[in-house]
Amino acid sequence: MAIATGERRSRGALWALAALAAVSGPARAAEVVLSAEVDRDVVGPGEVVTLRARLVSPEAPSRWEFPDSPDFEVLADAPSQEHSVSLGGGGGVLIRQVYGVTRELRPRRTGTLRIPAITAVVRGRTYTTGPIAVTVSAAGGPPSAGPAAPGPGAGTPVPGRAYRGWERDLVLQVELDRAEAYLGEQVVAEVWLLSPLDLGTFEALRPPGLDGFWKEDLYSARGLLGFDVRDVKGIPTRAYCLYRAALFPTRAGDLEIGPFEFADFVVHTRPPGALDPGEAVRITRRSAPVTLHVKPLPPGAPDGFEPANVGRLSLQGGAAPPQVAVGEPITVRVAVSGDGNVRALSPPHLKQFPGARTFPPTTRDEIGERDRRLQGTRLEETVLVPERSGELVIPPVEWPYFDPRAGRYQVARTPEIRVAVVPAAPATGPQGAPGSNALAAGLRPIRSGEALTRHGPPAWQRRWFAALLLAPPAAFLLVTALGRLQLGPRGAEPGRRAGRSARRRLGRARRRLERSDRPGALAEVEHALSGYAADRLGRPTAGLTREALLKGLSRAGAHPPATRALREALDLLDLARFGAGGAQAEEVLAAAERAVGALEEADWQPDEEVPG
Amino acid sequence: MSPSIVALALALAAARPSPPPAERFEAANRAYLAGDLEGASRGYLELLADGWESPALHVNLGNARYRMGRRGLAVASWARALRLDPGDADARANLELARAQNVDEVVGAEARPLLVRAVERVPDGEAVGLFALAWLALWLGLAGRPLAPPWLRARMGALALACAVLAVPAGALLAGKAAARGTTTAVVVAPVAAVREGIEPALRPIFELHEGTEVRVLEVRDGAVRVRLGNGMEGWVGATDVEPV
Numbered sequence: 001m002a003i004a005t006g007e008r009r010s011r012g013a014l015w016a017l018a019a020l021a022a023v024s025g026p027a028r029a030a031e032v033v034l035s036a037e038v039d040r041d042v043v044g045p046g047e048v049v050t051l052r053a054r055l056v057s058p059e060a061p062s063r064w065e066f067p068d069s070p071d072f073e074v075l076a077d078a079p080s081q082e083h084s085v086s087l088g089g090g091g092g093v094l095i096r097q098v099y100g101v102t103r104e105l106r107p108r109r110t111g112t113l114r115i116p117a118i119t120a121v122v123r124g125r126t127y128t129t130g131p132i133a134v135t136v137s138a139a140g141g142p143p144s145a146g147p148a149a150p151g152p153g154a155g156t157p158v159p160g161r162a163y164r165g166w167e168r169d170l171v172l173q174v175e176l177d178r179a180e181a182y183l184g185e186q187v188v189a190e191v192w193l194l195s196p197l198d199l200g201t202f203e204a205l206r207p208p209g210l211d212g213f214w215k216e217d218l219y220s221a222r223g224l225l226g227f228d229v230r231d232v233k234g235i236p237t238r239a240y241c242l243y244r245a246a247l248f249p250t251r252a253g254d255l256e257i258g259p260f261e262f263a264d265f266v267v268h269t270r271p272p273g274a275l276d277p278g279e280a281v282r283i284t285r286r287s288a289p290v291t292l293h294v295k296p297l298p299p300g301a302p303d304g305f306e307p308a309n310v311g312r313l314s315l316q317g318g319a320a321p322p323q324v325a326v327g328e329p330i331t332v333r334v335a336v337s338g339d340g341n342v343r344a345l346s347p348p349h350l351k352q353f354p355g356a357r358t359f360p361p362t363t364r365d366e367i368g369e370r371d372r373r374l375q376g377t378r379l380e381e382t383v384l385v386p387e388r389s390g391e392l393v394i395p396p397v398e399w400p401y402f403d404p405r406a407g408r409y410q411v412a413r414t415p416e417i418r419v420a421v422v423p424a425a426p427a428t429g430p431q432g433a434p435g436s437n438a439l440a441a442g443l444r445p446i447r448s449g450e451a452l453t454r455h456g457p458p459a460w461q462r463r464w465f466a467a468l469l470l471a472p473p474a475a476f477l478l479v480t481a482l483g484r485l486q487l488g489p490r491g492a493e494p495g496r497r498a499g500r501s502a503r504r505r506l507g508r509a510r511r512r513l514e515r516s517d518r519p520g521a522l523a524e525v526e527h528a529l530s531g532y533a534a535d536r537l538g539r540p541t542a543g544l545t546r547e548a549l550l551k552g553l554s555r556a557g558a559h560p561p562a563t564r565a566l567r568e569a570l571d572l573l574d575l576a577r578f579g580a581g582g583a584q585a586e587e588v589l590a591a592a593e594r595a596v597g598a599l600e601e602a603d604w605q606p607d608e609e610v611p612g
Numbered sequence: 613m614s615p616s617i618v619a620l621a622l623a624l625a626a627a628r629p630s631p632p633p634a635e636r637f638e639a640a641n642r643a644y645l646a647g648d649l650e651g652a653s654r655g656y657l658e659l660l661a662d663g664w665e666s667p668a669l670h671v672n673l674g675n676a677r678y679r680m681g682r683r684g685l686a687v688a689s690w691a692r693a694l695r696l697d698p699g700d701a702d703a704r705a706n707l708e709l710a711r712a713q714n715v716d717e718v719v720g721a722e723a724r725p726l727l728v729r730a731v732e733r734v735p736d737g738e739a740v741g742l743f744a745l746a747w748l749a750l751w752l753g754l755a756g757r758p759l760a761p762p763w764l765r766a767r768m769g770a771l772a773l774a775c776a777v778l779a780v781p782a783g784a785l786l787a788g789k790a791a792a793r794g795t796t797t798a799v800v801v802a803p804v805a806a807v808r809e810g811i812e813p814a815l816r817p818i819f820e821l822h823e824g825t826e827v828r829v830l831e832v833r834d835g836a837v838r839v840r841l842g843n844g845m846e847g848w849v850g851a852t853d854v855e856p857v
Contacts, residue, residue, distance in 0.1 A: 250816070357681055360803035360823045362715045442709050444702040446675050448641045450668040452633045452659065459740040460790055468744055472751030479755050
């Protein structure tokens with residue numbers, strides 16, 4: 001069969017058998033066999049007969065001879081070639097080449113016609129079939145929609161390869177259990193695959209969207225296991241149920257169901273034997289759509305009728321326990337059951353009535369397939385808590401629904417239920433006070449004595465929070481801006497920068513001194529002091545005499561103690577650097593730190609010139 | 613008696629100061645303990661209507677509603693108490709008790725992330741206080757550092773840096789709480805609420821919710837509320853079927 005899956009499968013089997021042959025012994029060639037057959041031997045005028053000639057031979061024929069026949073018109077002619085591998089009776093493996101020719105013939109007249117003998121020439125030898133008779137009658141042969149040439153045992157068809165083209169007779173069809181229904185009435189739709197052969201597995205079927213229906217799936221086939229045998233136009237045919245669903249129309253009118261479709265779909269025949277893998281075919285089938293006529297519900301619905309309450313339904317009611325104490329719960333069960341859209345049913349609600357407090361009901365469904373239809377029960381449980389002792393009478397519940405079989409509205413009623421209520425045991429505390437009920441058990445007690453506050457927006461939506469967000473950065477910016485305004489370019493900021501720089505250098509000098517790097521430490525001290533002076537004066541100090549430097553600093557606002565401290569530090573530095581057995585570096589460093597500290601404490605008011 | 617005197621008397625009567633809220637709260641509590649749940653509930657609701665609130669007020673109102681069989685409304689009250697004070701153990705315990713009786717089980721609901729639950733557990737006041745403290749200290753450190761004596765400047769810089777680091781998660785916590793407050797949740801208070809695909813009542817219900825189920829409110833329009841369950845299912849219910857928290 002010329003499909004990808006089938007080829008892969010048969011090639012795999014071929015390689016497996018070839019390997020088996022290699023193990024078991026050398027393959028041997030088979031003898032030459034020529035045969036011919038038609039797909040049907042009785043046809044109607046104008047119908048097509050398929051003639052298949054099959055030559056089993058170790059090599060290709062040098063010539064085919066199909067004698068012309070005046071009784072038939074040749075519509076198509078297709079050669080083919082395939083491998084055939086089988087186990088021989090002696091334990092060997094037979095690997096054969098099969099050459100074939102398929103001809104489509106259309107008879108030109110009625111009567112018993114004769115297809116002439118076919119001849120094939122292999123290695124110079126001539127092989128010939130016998131002629132084949134075909135009857136062409138006005139009544140025609142088996143219908144083309146049915147399986148072709150099912151043979152005498154049609155109830156148990158033989159495997160696929162005996163009937164080439166069997167897949168043409170696979171039919172997909174949708175069947176409804178009724179042609180018309182009321183709005184909301186259950187309609188069972190089934191999808192069937194009709195086949196002339198015994199089928200094995202198939203890939204999943206995708207049902208279409210069903211517009212206008214509430215759908216409940218009932219059955220979906222996983223494989224083609226069971227089948228019914230049907231008579232299709234006189235031909236026994238296997239019918240496989242693939243899918244079944246309960247449909248509930250949600251609108252009136254003519255609603256279309258389907259088409260269901262197998263698109264590019266693989267169906268396998270059931271393997272007839274252990275070494276025969278069966279056959280797989282890839283098909284596309286579409287069922288014909290089916291139309292359902294949906295009638296609207298008749299007028300005159302009773303009060304309280306819900307449109308979903310349609311079906312062959314019944315109502316049951318009961319209560320348990322038959323006797324309770326005041327404040328203890330009673331469970332009232334109302335069940336709607338039967339054939340219908342159980343999940344959508346709107347069961348009756350027990351209303352409030354004097355003598356008991358009614359709590360919200362709970363609903364539970366038990367749904368299943370029975371007799372190929374959706375059936376089940378919708379159970380509603382309501383808890384009542386009697387408030388006084390005596391006999392509690394639970395009033396009947398009425399429930400209108402539409403019975404499609406009777407074609408009219410019905411009203412179902414539960415019986416009146418009576419429950420004996422005895423006085424409750426005395427309460428033990430505040431939680432048992434009048435008005436409490438069984439559900440209050442486990443509740444934390446109320447609280448008192450706690451302060452109440454004014455309701456308002458959350459804190460982050462209040463004004464003070466916005467102020468909290470904005471005020472600090474605003475204040476910071478304000479303080480910074482004011483500081484910059486008050487201190488000019490030669491004010492505190494340059495002084496702070498000069499002081500920071502000098503202290504950093506003095507810090508480095510101290511670390512160098514700790515590493516016994518005396519010259520480096522003194523150089524850092526010198527840089528710290530001269531750098532500070534340069535920052536304060538706003539110009540380099542290289543080339544200035546010490547007197548000029550100190551004088552310049554005095555003019556810039558340094559007061560005398562600061563300049564004196566600086567002079568002392570510079571003198572000690574010179575002594576340490578150049579004097580024999582000069583000052584200790586620690587002394588120089590301490591003097592420099594004192595000088596920088598004193599200089600930072602100066603007011604640095606340049607207009608107040610102080611003599612040095 | 614002249615009409616003007618009558619009008620004056622009525623005005624004076626109307627202007628008579630009501631009892632202090634604490635006294636009214638205790639009166640409602642006494643009604644509750646006496647079994648007058650309707651009266652207690654009315655007293656609590658009047659306090660709320662006058663703009664007073666506290667976790668205890670919501671807890672007590674929830675208790676009264678619960679004992680009156682209004683489980684959905686009770687859940688809403690306890691949820692409000694927890695919103696005011698996420699650490700309120702009474703509200704949490706009562707809420708768990710009520711939720712255990714829910715008819716609806718939301719299958720496939722996604723668990724909320726740990727971070728979200730942690731954010732919900734922090735009271736609003738503490739989140740605001742933490743952020744305010746970090747924020748103020750940050751700016752005080754920055755502003756005061758230049759003015760501080762040299763030995764204190766480095767410490768103030770470190771303090772400002774630490775406060776800046778603290779202000780980031782505190783701000784995120786606050787933003788998380790604001791976002792959570794912006795998400796409206798609601799509780800189904802009707803015994804059965806039909807959920808439809810649109811606001812039109814004629815539409816066939818796609819599913820039903822029962823009293824006590826908590827939902828998220830997405831939209832309110834024309835007397836209907838679009839809600840979403842924890843598993844993502846959405847639909848419209850009547851506005852009277854749910855109580856916003």
